[in-house]
Amino acid sequence: MTGLTPSEALREYAFWLERDRADTYRVRAFREAAAIADGLPELPDTEAGWRSLKGFGPKTSAIAAAAAQGRLPTALADKRAAGAASLDPAGDDLRALLRGDLHTHTNWSDGGSSIAEMATIAEALGHDYLAITDHSPRLRVANGLSGERLVSQWGEIESAQRNHRVRILKGIEVDILGDGALDQADALLDGLDVVTASVHSELTADSTTMTRRMIGAVSNRHTTVLGHPTGRKLRPDGTWRGQSSFDAELVFAACAMFGVAVEINSRPERQDPPLDLLLIAKDAGCLFSVDSDAHAPGQLDFLTYGAARAVAAGIEPDQIVTTWPVERLLKHARRHR
Incomplete structure (x- = not known):
């Protein structure tokens, strides 16, 4: 006996797909099938019985x-056998020391799963805390949250928290505007635990x-983390989208001065900032935040990268x-508020 329910098996399969960076739409079929299975008053006992249900295909x-x-x-x-190996053994010892993640996305913006789904996997991975940092209003292509939607999200976070041990932090990945201002009202940013x-x-x-733009954001009293500083990204053809040009010594000196952590973005297609800039930030005396930038539960394991x-x-x-x-993290995040 495996001890797995059908919905648990389907969700675990989805996790491994996400960890392998499978297409979101492919993964969604397994998570949607799991949700259907959760709601069944009686489970079919044959594959044909499952296949007769709407939302179930041959694999599910x-x-x-x-x-x-x-x-x-x-x-x-x-999938379990293939996933038994570490994503990157060089990161295993430090990965064991990481307690949380300050950059994740849900289906409130451009993520693929609910807050509860993200929290469940974070808990299974041993996280102590998880910041939900969906996008801000200006990023319409990613369904950025208006002020009203951000406040509504807080209610869902509080509801999910009642069923999870992992601490779910209220956060945002806020756009840095052209003048260095942050793309959300100060009163709402005041209500957040973490601002990336x-x-x-x-x-x-x-x-x-x-x-100037980045220093403006770094000097803002709300900013906790400077996210993926260069904006570089690996294209499908294997070439890199050019990274932003800025005075790294000045920007990272500002991060050190204001106590803003430089994100080490763990997504394989970002690897941002690159090693040369990481070394400049280290020499400047910066703090860092190793974050997954997960857009699906299985991607939370990217922290190893x-x-x-x-x-x-x-x-x-x-x-x-x-x-x-x-508590140390939250005290630091509120240091200027």
Whole structure:
């Protein structure tokens, strides 16, 4: 007997797909099937019975039927075996010291899953805390949250918290505007636990403009983390989208002065900032935040990639705010408020 219910087996399969960076739409079928299974008054006992249900195809039916019969689904067994190896062994020791994640997205903006789904996987991965940092209003392409939607999200966070041990923090990935201001009202930012500030537009502006813009955000009393500082991204053809030009010594000196953590973005297609800039930030005396930038539950495990990059730069664990206990982290985040 596996001890897995059909919905648990389907969700675990979705986790492994997400960890492998499978297409979101492909993964969604398994999570939607899991939700259907949760609501069934009686579970089918054959694969054909599952296949007759709306929302179930051949793969989801095979997984659900095997779990319902007390067997480990073959497809899930294969995924477990493939996933047994570390994503990057160089990051394993530091990864074990990481207590949380300050950059994650849900289906409130451009993520694929609910707050509760994200919290469940964060808890399973051993997180002590998880910041929900969906996008701010200006980023319409990512369904950024208006002030009203942000406040509504707080209610869902509070509801999810009642069913989870992991501390769910109220956060935002707020756009850094052209003048260095943050794309949300101060009164709402005051109500957040964590503010990750990132540039998403006009990434090719000249160095002087980008430097002023980033220092403006870093000096804002609400900013906790400077997210993916260069904006670089790996294209499907294997080439890199050019990174933003800015005076790294000035920007990272400002981060050190104001206590803003430089994000070590763990997404394989970002790896931001690159090693040369990480070393400049380290020499400037910066704090760091190893974050997943997860847009799906399985991507929360990307932290191992970021941990490996921190190790390569020689960054000490206590310089990384996501190794800190939650109360120390929150005290630091509120230092200027």
